[in-house]
Amino acid sequence: MQSILEFIFFLKEYFVKKSVNFGKRFEKFKDIIVAVLVVKRGKYSSSFLNTSFLILVISVFVAGPIIAENNPFLGLIEGRQGNLQAAVVSYDPYESSLSTIISAKPRDKVVEYTVQGGDTLESISKKFNVSIDSIKWASDIKSNTIKPGQELEIPPVTGVVHKVNSGENVYSIAKKYNTDAQKIVNFPFNDFTDLDTFALTPGQTLFVPDGVVPAEQPKYAPQQFVAQIQAGVQGSSTFIWPTSGSISQYPVWYHMAVDIQNRSAPAIIASDTGTVTYAGCVGYGYGCHIRINHGNGFETLYAHLSSIGVAPGQVVSQGQQIGIMGSTGRSTGTHLHFEVITGGAQQNPLNYLQ
Secondary structure, eight states: OHHHHHHHHHHHHHHHHHHHHHHHHHHHHHHHHHHHHHHTHHHHHHHHHHHHHHHHHHHHHHHHHHHHHTOTTHHHHHHHHHHHHHHHHHOOTTSOTTSOOOOSSOOOSOEEEEOOTTOOHHHHHHHHTOOHHHHHHHHTOOSSOOOTTOEEEEOSSSEEEEEOOTTOOHHHHHHHTTSOHHHHHHOTTOOOSBTTTTBOOTTOEEEEETOOOOOOOOSSOOBOOBOOOOTTOOOOSOBOOSSOSEEEEOOBTTBOSEEEEOTTOOEEEOSSSEEEEEEEEOSSTTOEEEEEEOSSSEEEEEESEEEEOOOTTOEEOTTOEEEEEBOOSSOSSSEEEEEEEETTEEEOGGGTBO
């Protein structure tokens, strides 16, 4: 055992001495090489750089494919790129990559659109994201029928395009079109001569978001048409809702009626069977209105209509159309004023409507 330990100690000393001697010789050789390179640096610098670049290029071509093939992160990177590409390809905010895409940039003016084959007002309104009424008002058309080649004016938003008259301001215009003045002010493409007072210039174009053009007054002279009830015609005493919309005013002691508003101005129907005893217009109060006697002690009244579709003395059935909702007479917006009358006194219609 002692001999083995002595041999190991000797072997260790031997390798240490050999390593030290090798290091000293290497340092001397390195010093000589450095001195030669320093002295001859101008002569060998170009060859050294060219050789280094050549070695680098060879290393890239030889080692590059090997590194790429054995790269443990390559699958992860490709997976992420694949997911990203799939997400980009599947993303289609317009739901059809083959359809004509209208620019997402907000429009700041009225644009002209030529009606194409197959177009309808509904399809055009969806294409430009404005209401059908807005297109009809801007284009000054009355019907829902359009034809190819017809030119339409498309406003930038749902509402009314208004040409400012002398003396008008944002508040009077908002009231005229039954909207909020703040919406006019908030629309970014409306110009004002004074941003503090929101003053307007006569003749300028003003966009009225969510505005509604008032219903036209019927073009016939105010007059009354009265008739007697038809014998044997009697209602069921069960009343149905005379139109669609939302209640804008409930019955109260000074207004014993229900007001039903709807900007689209739908049809008005007879709430129950009876005889039309009045159909006409006045320039105040009820405006254009109809009164029906149901032959059982009940009468109903339909006021502020834009048009009347029945005549005095005519018998109407429950649910039959008798007119169109409007804003005639003492009215500030499109709605129906509906009354139920018995014994000459107005009743709460909500107690009778089914």
